[in-house]
Amino acid sequence: MTVFRREWLRTVLQGIGIGMVVGPGIPSIASAQASEAGQGTGPLTVRVTRPFDAETPVREFASWLTPNERFFTRSHFGPPPADSVKPDAWRLTVKGLVKEELTLNLKDLQQLEAVTLTAVLQCSGNGRAHHRPKVPGVQWERGAVGNAQWTGVRLRDVLQQAGVKPQGVHVQFQGADRPALATVPLFTRSIPLAKALHPDTLLAYEMNGRPLPLLHGAPLRVITPGWMAESCMKWLTEITVRVDETPGYYMQQAYRIPETAVRLSSGLPGSAMVPVEQMPVKSLIAAPAEGDTVRIGPVTIQGVAWAGEAPVVKVEVSCDDGKTWEQARLLGEGQPYAWRQWQFVWNARTPGPTAILCRATDAQGQEQPATSPWNPGGFLWNGWDRLSVTVAA
Template identity: 45%
Template sequence: MLEFDRSISRRTALRRTVGGVLVCGSGVASLETHSPVRADEAGLIVRNSRPLDLETPVTALDGWLTPNDQFFVRSHLSTPAIGLAPWSLQVGGLADHPRAWSLNELQKLEQVKIPAVLQCAGNGRAYFRPRLPGVQWEKGAVGHAEWSGVRLVDLLERAGYQRGAGHVHLLGADPPPSPKTPRFLRSIPIERALDPNTLIATHMNGEPLPFLHGGPMRLVVPGWAGNHWLKWLRQISLAKDEAPGTYQQSGYRMPKSPAPPGAVLKPADLVPLTVMNVKSLITAPADGSMLKAGNHEVRGVAWTGDGHVTKVEYAVGPNSPWRPATLQGEPRQGSWRTWKFAWETAQPGKYTIRVRASDSNGDTQPETTAWNKSGYLWNGIDRLTCEVR
């Protein structure tokens, strides 16, 4: 069993991930009685201090890649101590040739780069009604980075995975805060593990993977929600069945069909949460902006899980028809696309701008998202208000 230093401070963790950012205050104890605290330099919103959860302001998502120091942070357990001993990744279970891989050994294998959206499953939880417990993410628990590393399938083939292997169990180095807290053990089906786009990433946007983003290595599963993107990866085990434990067997599950708010569902009525749904965000101008009369450019990003974004539409004002925005870049599964439209000759007044995206599966963002008890996968039509003077 691996042992980790539990004494690492939140301030140390912040310095490692955003280059010396100091947190003003102690975080948010209650949504009803406290406002979110902002980290000084990076402008990240502190949604939780223990474990550390940092949200990206939407305006920082205005571009193709999200800078590392602006990228949201999601933590489940305590922060591990990194660098006290050489890092290794154990691959075993239903394998003919189990072995441990050092970071240097991984970097001698073929390296691949994939741009992909990482989004917390609970992004947008704050917009569900009735309100739900959990981290009150608004729009910024998402980011787009270029991830570099080795294909998971390359390690599994070298391990000689056996015919009976149906799932791949994944365990990180983050220690539970108490002996009663279970480890964050997750698994993915063998078919997804063998997908050539599933990576063990050691770099993010051309830099070594930052500490609070899972450095020195994490799993990258393009198109799937962030609960599968395990950080601080230490152990990979091939197994016949899904991983046991609360984080796999009862957590991160969705209703098979929409249920009314407050409905109590049986385990048989739930399925694992995997693929993200289609979604778009307005990244410029900022919500609540005061603008001069005249011409303005409205910009944003859009993504989906399976397939790719095929169109983004916008409407300025409550009774305006939907019009097509201009998509930029090439479509790629798991990646996002930027979009823009020209708002010409804006006249004085107060406005609501709405945006919705559609994907290659024929899905379009709904007005609101069907309620679920955990507040997962909010993808209601995005909107902002602004005033022209």
């Protein structure tokens, strides 16, 4: 049984980035990952085995781009059969409130102008495990997020080719993934037309310079930079222009938050529920790691910070569990939608246990809160990141 499970994990991990992209040339990497991932010590920490939901250990965020095979993966039903999304079998249809329905293959799409941008992709439930009271769902901790370079075409260019009718104000996405039971609602989502027509909203066919891996939506996925990942439909096969927001569970019930904060423990939303859209400002510590022992003297603390559609302007670090804060140095050039690396050199003087915290502020003045407002779905956690370390003499 162990052998079978390993084999299956290997298949899954090949799906993340190695199998489809590079082919069978480097099976040793995949199999090494497979044996590691099952124990939570490898590149990904598995939260759910099927559908394969796994997060990236935060130490990987020491690098600016998150490699495909180390990028978190989440879906409701797992990927569709690989054959159904092979370029020769796959088609994208554009329909609904359009002047001309389109059926496109990958080559048709690639006739349009190619655009590359770097953007953070983050699951809305990232950090759900930190919400109190606890809420149902995959108990993501810190790593259901990553920063990748996406290449594709503008959704706007495709919509213009079809011609959006004046009544069309929402754009619906459907992927090729299907639930095990026909009675389970399909994962169907929509975004407002304004976001769909934004020149940075892409239909991406490459991730970090490689064709999209199967687990990340091959051959085409939506990228809505600055917005949470449930808008970034994977295995995209249908675009439907609509007069209203998509009906159904995954748009009308799931992925919604109270418009105003709810009273803790009330168990019920206290106000109208609105769809999750933009990412709130957030930062993470990539090094040192939780539980590390550091030496007295200079200790380099590093991490990443990002916000939705606004740039991060400040990251602060506390090395005394929140009593005092100092500003970290932002590295490199700021790029819209990408995360910003930061660094802080801490002069550790007092031996013993302490906690290191970080918090970021964006250009709109939004500051990362100590803990996020509670909501029944456990979405949008962006509380201060915190880890315990011990200073050794």
